[in-house]
Amino acid sequence: xxxxxxxQAVILREGEDAVINCSSSKxxxxxxxxxxxxxxxxxxxxxLLKGGEQKGHEKIxxxxxxxxxxxxxxLTASQLSYSGTYFCGTERTYNTDKLIFGTGTRLQVFP
Amino acid sequence: DGGITQSPKYLFRKExxxxxxxxxxxxxxxxxxxxxxxxxxxLRLIYYSQIVNDFQKGDIAEGYSVSREKKESFPLTVTSxxxxxxxxxxxxxxxxxREDYGYTFGSGTRLTVV
Numbered sequence: 109x110x111x112x113x114x115x116q117a118v119i120l121r122e123g124e125d126a127v128i129n130c131s132s133s134k135x136x137x138x139x140x141x142x143x144x145x146x147x148x149x150x151x152x153x154x155x156l157l158k159g160g161e162q163k164g165h166e167k168i169x170x171x172x173x174x175x176x177x178x179x180x181x182x183l184t185a186s187q188l189s190y191s192g193t194y195f196c197g198t199e200r201t202y203n204t205d206k207l208i209f210g211t212g213t214r215l216q217v218f219p
Numbered sequence: 220d221g222g223i224t225q226s227p228k229y230l231f232r233k234e235x236x237x238x239x240x241x242x243x244x245x246x247x248x249x250x251x252x253x254x255x256x257x258x259x260x261x262l263r264l265i266y267y268s269q270i271v272n273d274f275q276k277g278d279i280a281e282g283y284s285v286s287r288e289k290k291e292s293f294p295l296t297v298t299s300x301x302x303x304x305x306x307x308x309x310x311x312x313x314x315x316x317r318e319d320y321g322y323t324f325g326s327g328t329r330l331t332v333v
Contacts, residue, residue, distance in 0.1 A: 110261070140321045149309065150262070152321030195261060197322075206252065206277065207322065211261040 109134065111198045113210035120186050120217045128181040128213045130196030139172055139179040140197040140207060143190075150195060153181075186217045221246045225310050225325035231333050232297070232304065240295045240328045242310035249314060251293035252322065255279060256307040265308075268293055297330065305332050 111132045118126050130139060138157050142150040156172035156179055164170075167184040183190055193214045197207035223244045232238045244251065250269045254262040264277030268287040282301025287293055293312075297304045307329050311322040 142321065142324075147327075149324035149326045150322075152323070155321055197262075206264055206267050206275075208264070208278075209254070209262040211259065 109208055111196055111208065111210040113194075113196060113213050115213060116211070117214045118216070120215065122188060122217055122219055123185050124217075126183040126186060126215060128183070128194050128196075128215070130179045130181075130198070130210055132177045132198055134177065134200055136172075136174075136177050136198050137201050138199045139170075140199075141170055141179075141181050142195045142197065143192045144195065144212075145192045183215070186215075188217050188219065191215055191217045223310055223312055223323055223325035225308075225328050227328060228326070230328055230330045232330060234332060235299045237296055237298050238330065240297070240308055240310075240330070242293045242295065242325060243291055244293075244310075244312045244323070244325075245291060246312055246323060247290070248312035248323070249290070250312060251287070252311045252313075253277075253283070253285065253293070253295045254309045254311065256309060256327075262309065265295065304330055306330060 111130050114129045140155050141153040144150040170181045172179045193212045195209050195212045197209045226241045252267040253265040256262050263279050265283050266274055266277055266285045268274035271287055271290055274285050274287050284296045307327050309327045310325040313322045
């Protein structure tokens with residue numbers, strides 16, 4: 109049931125772009141995206157709902173392909189502050205009460 | 220400011236001991252969750268609760284227990300039955316209808332068995 113994230117790790121220079129994918133073998137109602145800095149709490153970025161639109165947050169946006177049960181997180185013109193581990197969390201039905209998280213994608217941005 | 224407070228930040232346990240991790244929120248959120256984080260395994264759900272005096276097991280509940288006597292509090296007890304308790308524990312909360320809101324996480328408790 110755990111969603112699969114790819115790639116496992118990404119190394120970027122400032123200003124470069126990255127895409128992180130989250131795939132499920134089961135039909136999904138929603139996908140959440142979080143970013144976690146080392147030793148800190150995960151921070152909510154955005155939620156994508158079934159039938160909903162692509163979301164954006166500054167230079168970070170995401171999409172949800174219902175046919176493929178896959179969500180993608182797009183990081184554009186990356187900044188040093190984007191470094192961290194990105195997790196997707198999935199819900200299979202409306203208000204399932206719990207999120208199942210992927211194993212994470214570690215992103216490092218260098219000057 | 221509203222948020223979730225987890226304490227202690229670091230905890231050391233001797234083998235065979237039970238320990239309790241505290242989680243308090245002042246966000247007036249209905250639901251609360253406990254996740255365990257190990258390197259390379261992401262976040263795994265231990266227990267969750269939607270309302271006071273009710274909670275459900277997550278994927279890895281064995282060796283753990285919880286209570287939800289107040290809306291604001293959701294303590295987690297790691298019992299001696301948990302074979303490998305060394306991990307980073309995260310508490311989270313959310314409102315019931317989450318169409319635009321995600322989880323709010325606490326800053327975590329790092330538990331080490333010595």
